[in-house]
Amino acid sequence: MFPRDRRNSDGRWEACNVSRNPELAVCLLKVLSSGQDDEADRRGRRDVARDQVSEANEVTMTADHAKAIADYFATMFDQESANTLKVLRAVPNDRRDYKPDEKSRTAWELATHLASSDLWFLDSVCDAAFVYDPEVENKRTAGLSTIDDIVEFYKCEYPKRIQRLRSTPGEQLAKEVDFFGMTKGPSISFLGLANNHGVHHRGQLMTYLRAMGSKVPSIYGGSADEPFQGA
Numbered sequence: 001m002f003p004r005d006r007r008n009s010d011g012r013w014e015a016c017n018v019s020r021n022p023e024l025a026v027c028l029l030k031v032l033s034s035g036q037d038d039e040a041d042r043r044g045r046r047d048v049a050r051d052q053v054s055e056a057n058e059v060t061m062t063a064d065h066a067k068a069i070a071d072y073f074a075t076m077f078d079q080e081s082a083n084t085l086k087v088l089r090a091v092p093n094d095r096r097d098y099k100p101d102e103k104s105r106t107a108w109e110l111a112t113h114l115a116s117s118d119l120w121f122l123d124s125v126c127d128a129a130f131v132y133d134p135e136v137e138n139k140r141t142a143g144l145s146t147i148d149d150i151v152e153f154y155k156c157e158y159p160k161r162i163q164r165l166r167s168t169p170g171e172q173l174a175k176e177v178d179f180f181g182m183t184k185g186p187s188i189s190f191l192g193l194a195n196n197h198g199v200h201h202r203g204q205l206m207t208y209l210r211a212m213g214s215k216v217p218s219i220y221g222g223s224a225d226e227p228f229q230g231a
Contacts, residue, residue, distance in 0.1 A: 061186040063170030070173055073191045074166045077122075080198065081158050084114065085151060086217040087202050087209075093147045095212035107208050112141045114201045115154040121194035122161035126168045128175040128187040 088111055096108040105113070116137050124130045144150050173188040209216050215225035222228030 061174045061188065063174050065170075066173035066186060066188040067170035069188050069191065070165050070168065070170070073195070074162050076195065077158075077162050077165075080195065081118075081154070081162070083217075083219045084118070084198065084202055085154060086219065087205055088115070088147065088151050088154060090209050090214045090217055091147045091205065092212050092214050095214075096147060098208060098212045100208065100211065105204075107205065107212060108147075110201055110205045110208070111147065111150050112144060114198065114205065115150050115158075116141050117201070118154070118194075118198050119157055119161050121190070121197060122165050125173065125187050125190055125194065126161075126164050128172055128177050130177060130179050130190070132180075 091107050091111055096111070097106050099106045119140070120132070120137065141150075141153075144153055174186050176184055177187045177190075178184050179190060206216055206219075210225075216223040218226040218228060
C-alpha cells in the first residue's frame with residue numbers, strides 16, 4: 001500500500017492508489033529505486049532505470065511528499081525490524097566469534113553493526129545530515145556484551161527512531177543533503193538506501209547461522225528450519 005495525499009484523524013497519512021497523486025508516486029519510485037542502478041546494469045535494464053530516475057528528478061520533493069513517504073517507510077521499518085530481531089535472536093552467543101573467512105566480519109561484528117547502523121541511518125535522515133563517526137558508534141554499542149544485549153538494545157532503540165521519523169516535519173525531510181560527496185538529494189530519498197543496507201547485512205548474518213549450529217528463521221517465506229505456516 002502507498003501513502004495518500006491526505007491525512008486521517010490522527011494526522012498520519014493513509015494508503016491509496018498512487019494514481020491519485022502521480023507526483024507522489026514518482027517521488028516514491030525514486031526513493032524505492034535508491035541504490036538499484038548496479039542491479040539494473042547486471043540485468044540489462046539500465047536504460048529503463050535511467051528513464052525512471054530521470055522522470056523522478058523532474059519532480060520537486062515537497063514537504064507533503066516527504067511526510068507521506070516517511071510514513072510509508074515507517075510502516076515498512078516496523079515490519080522489517082521484527083525480521084531483524086528474528087535473525088539477531090538466532091545468533092548463538094557462544095559462537096559469536098564465527099566468521100566464514102579471514103576477510104569476513106565475525107557474527108558479533110555484523111550483529112552490532114546491523115543494530116547500530118539501522119539507528120544511524122534514521123537519525124541521519126531526520127537530522128538531514130550524514131556524518132559518520134566510528135567513535136560515536138563504538139560508544140553506542142560499548143555496553144553490549146552478549147547477543148541478548150544487542151537484541152534488547154535494538155528492541156528498545158529502533159522503535160524510537162521509527163517514531164522520530166514519523167514525527168519529523170516534512171520540511172526537514174525534504175531538505176537537500178550531501179551523502180559523503182557521492183550524491184545529493186532530499187534527505188528522505190535515502191530511506192531506500194537505509195532499508196537496503198539493513199537487509200544486506202541481515203542477509204549476511206543469516207548465512208552464518210547454520211554454520212554456527214543455529215537455525216534460519218522464516219523471513220519473507222518459510223525456511224528449511226522454519227517452514228511457512230499458513231493462516
